[in-house]
Amino acid sequence: MTDADALVRVETADRVATLTLNRPTARNALSRALMDALWDAVTAAGDDPGIDVIVLTGADPAFCAGVDLTEAAGGTLPPLRPPGQGPGRDTNGLFRFLPPIDKPVIGAINGAAVTGGLEVALQCTFLIASDRARFADTHARLGVMPGGGATVLLAATVGARKAVELSLTGNFLTAAEALRLGLVNHVVPHRDLLPFAQRLAGDIAGNDPRAVRQLLGHYSRVADTATLTEAHLLEGILAETWRPGTSDIAARRAAVVARGRSQVHSDPGPAEADATPTP
Numbered sequence: 001m002t003d004a005d006a007l008v009r010v011e012t013a014d015r016v017a018t019l020t021l022n023r024p025t026a027r028n029a030l031s032r033a034l035m036d037a038l039w040d041a042v043t044a045a046g047d048d049p050g051i052d053v054i055v056l057t058g059a060d061p062a063f064c065a066g067v068d069l070t071e072a073a074g075g076t077l078p079p080l081r082p083p084g085q086g087p088g089r090d091t092n093g094l095f096r097f098l099p100p101i102d103k104p105v106i107g108a109i110n111g112a113a114v115t116g117g118l119e120v121a122l123q124c125t126f127l128i129a130s131d132r133a134r135f136a137d138t139h140a141r142l143g144v145m146p147g148g149g150a151t152v153l154l155a156a157t158v159g160a161r162k163a164v165e166l167s168l169t170g171n172f173l174t175a176a177e178a179l180r181l182g183l184v185n186h187v188v189p190h191r192d193l194l195p196f197a198q199r200l201a202g203d204i205a206g207n208d209p210r211a212v213r214q215l216l217g218h219y220s221r222v223a224d225t226a227t228l229t230e231a232h233l234l235e236g237i238l239a240e241t242w243r244p245g246t247s248d249i250a251a252r253r254a255a256v257v258a259r260g261r262s263q264v265h266s267d268p269g270p271a272e273a274d275a276t277p278t279p
Contacts, residue, residue, distance in 0.1 A: 046101030064117025
């Protein structure tokens with residue numbers, strides 16, 4: 001289903017929800033209404049038992065140009081929702097554009113992801129980029145400070161020194177540079193972006209959903225650990241507390257083995273190699 005006029009278009013198929021930021025004439029800048037619509041759409045997908053994975057993209061030509069500064073400068077913003085019920089600073093102090101849900105959100109970055117738009121992308125589980133994608137933290141150029149995790153999540157992804165350089169210069173990264181730095185997982189031709197992201201989403205949706213959500217939560221907890229030993233301890237707890245019988249391992253094993261063999265023995269040509277998901 002989809003609503004072409006909605007601020008966030010929603011399409012669902014094969015247990016995957018594709019959400020599209022839909023203010024193309026404003027380069028999908030984050031007005032308060034768009035932020036609320038995005039929060040509500042992700043929340044609804046998170047609550048829907050028929051959806052296992054979310055793909056988030058933007059209506060061309062941009063992914064998201066950041067917070068709508070024209071609206072913000074006008075001083076007529078509607079009041080924020082209560083903490084935890086909408087975009088903004090949660091009761092734990094973290095500013096969220098996306099609600100914390102137990103399902104993966106794949107960012108399909110179709111164009112520029114700048115400042116607040118970069119923070120939206122960084123709050124996704126992982127990113128696939130069109131060859132037209134560009135990334136920048138321009139807070140310093142605008143004379144404002146980041147609050148949505150730009151300095152923390154960017155440093156965790158590309159390394160502290162590179163993150164400092166990007167924040168202080170406001171310079172843009174191309175899709176190829178973002179791939180080299182590990183900011184995105186794949187770069188694909190623009191026309192292939194959504195099919196590729198949806199195919200990866202389908203790979204995830206084809207797994208045991210309880211195992212996927214448990215692993216996703218585990219990776220989030222590991223990211224908050226202070227030491228490698230603590231992270232390994234959490235993985236040990238994960239393994240020891242995973243209840244036997246929650247996944248039909250025997251029934252799934254043959255399909256897993258067959259899929260692995262088909263991917264190992266396939267021989268994609270050079271043009272396909274970078275666009276082929278790993279097992």
